[in-house]
Amino acid sequence: MPNPSGDWADRPIAVRAGRLLDVETGELRGDRVLHIRDGRVAGEAAASDGIPDDASVVDLTGLTVLPGLIDLHTHLVGDVQTADVPATTTSAAEEVLIGVRHARQTIEAGFTTVRDLGPFRAFTDCALRDAIDRGDVLGPRMRCAGAFITSPWGGGALVGLALDIELPEDLRFGIVTTVDEVRERVRRLLIGGANVIKCIGTGAVLTRGGVPGAPELSEDQIRAAVEEAAWYDAFVAVHAHGAEGAKRAIRAGARSVEHGSYLDDEAIAMLADTGTFYVSDLYDGVWALEFGGPAGWPAETMRKLGETQESTEVVFGKAVAAGVRIGFGTDSGVYPHGLNGRQFAWYVRLGMSPLAAIRSATTVAAEAMGWDDRVGSLANGRFADLVAVAGDPLTEVTVLERPVVVAKAGEVVFDARVTRPA
Numbered sequence: 001m002p003n004p005s006g007d008w009a010d011r012p013i014a015v016r017a018g019r020l021l022d023v024e025t026g027e028l029r030g031d032r033v034l035h036i037r038d039g040r041v042a043g044e045a046a047a048s049d050g051i052p053d054d055a056s057v058v059d060l061t062g063l064t065v066l067p068g069l070i071d072l073h074t075h076l077v078g079d080v081q082t083a084d085v086p087a088t089t090t091s092a093a094e095e096v097l098i099g100v101r102h103a104r105q106t107i108e109a110g111f112t113t114v115r116d117l118g119p120f121r122a123f124t125d126c127a128l129r130d131a132i133d134r135g136d137v138l139g140p141r142m143r144c145a146g147a148f149i150t151s152p153w154g155g156g157a158l159v160g161l162a163l164d165i166e167l168p169e170d171l172r173f174g175i176v177t178t179v180d181e182v183r184e185r186v187r188r189l190l191i192g193g194a195n196v197i198k199c200i201g202t203g204a205v206l207t208r209g210g211v212p213g214a215p216e217l218s219e220d221q222i223r224a225a226v227e228e229a230a231w232y233d234a235f236v237a238v239h240a241h242g243a244e245g246a247k248r249a250i251r252a253g254a255r256s257v258e259h260g261s262y263l264d265d266e267a268i269a270m271l272a273d274t275g276t277f278y279v280s281d282l283y284d285g286v287w288a289l290e291f292g293g294p295a296g297w298p299a300e301t302m303r304k305l306g307e308t309q310e311s312t313e314v315v316f317g318k319a320v321a322a323g324v325r326i327g328f329g330t331d332s333g334v335y336p337h338g339l340n341g342r343q344f345a346w347y348v349r350l351g352m353s354p355l356a357a358i359r360s361a362t363t364v365a366a367e368a369m370g371w372d373d374r375v376g377s378l379a380n381g382r383f384a385d386l387v388a389v390a391g392d393p394l395t396e397v398t399v400l401e402r403p404v405v406v407a408k409a410g411e412v413v414f415d416a417r418v419t420r421p422a
């Protein structure tokens with residue numbers, strides 16, 4: 001929280017760590033002290049070297065400390081997926097205020113940075129990000145898409161309403177038909193406060209009538225988005241379930257392919273060759289297949305969920321084996337916020353080592369979002385965002401599902417030892 005009086009603003013912080021996981025080398029070092037100044041890491045030393053008298057001490061002895069986790073694919077604003085057409089029974093203000101709870105749940109789960117890939121109402125995500133940055137609301141550092149760039153009736157459009165219902169502009173902001181419209185929308189999003197562009201390259205699972213394998217944007221349209229975004233130092237993430245849509249994205253220079261449920265061997269090889277990041281959501285499908293039916297989700301949605309989940313699990317294993325750079329993204333909002341860490345176990349089950357899974361949510365994710373100079377490790381100068389867990393995540397990755405302490409910029413924002421019994 002902000003410190004209005006400023007009396008301890010300059011006071012250094014010393015974090016006593018039982019063990020410190022260096023995610024870059026994979027080394028687990030015992031009995032360490034992490035020094036923090038002005039919210040950033042200022043050095044690391046052995047506990048035996050002592051602690052400066054003026055430092056305030058955060059005691060994490062008995063715990064394993066690692067960098068705050070990153071989720072590259074969240075939807076913090078608005079309700080968690082329901083059987084209704086999204087964002088049509090809630091105002092923009094309600095959507096943001098619902099997001100306040102989701103932001104808290106996300107950071108308390110150890111995720112101190114997110115790349116938030118699209119609200120249905122344009123720019124509501126940016127409003128939440130700005131409130132967090134001001135210190136009004138507790139939540140992760142957010143990079144926001146502002147809206148979805150999507151074709152009419154595409155996976156990012158609101159489909160399922162009667163034909164004679166006219167939507168307000170903020171609910172159809174990212175709908176494009178021509179290449180020129182893509183450029184204009186991308187510009188408006190980035191000038192309006194978005195940090196990253198999200199293109200819906202193929203059909204979506206949760207959009208009624210959508211066919212996940214079918215391409216919905218042309219390669220020229222995606223390339224226009226990539227070129228335009230580059231002028232603003234922004235990257236493009238492309239939602240693509242189908243192989244053709246993913247190949248268009250890779251050829252057009254997208255930073256990441258999201259979902260990739262039906263990637264074929266050629267698409268996987270293209271990801272590996274180009275270094276394009278693959279952001280694979282595995283846990284949301286597991287959750288939705290269990291709870292979507294009882295929640296009244298349409299049979300068509302449940303069928304598509306089953307098909308894409310089965311295929312994604314195969315694709316994931318092949319992508320790991322091919323050396324694709326896989327970034328951790330969960331599509332939170334499809335499943336309830338705060339369960340993000342449950343995906344680690346699925347990454348490991350399907351072929352990753354625990355260290356590789358942790359890197360997908362730290363070093364690799366930071367690079368994917370162009371923030372490797374500030375998050376994703378506890379090297380000097382990085383934000384002092386950290387998570388402390390009980391046990392060794394390198395042998396039991398599920399300990400990441402239950403963080404004990406979470407700190408952002410050196411300040412403890414969650415401590416399970418205080419807020420819930422051990």
Ligand SMILES: [Zn+2]
Nearest residue numbers: 073075117331
């Ligand atoms: Zn998504």
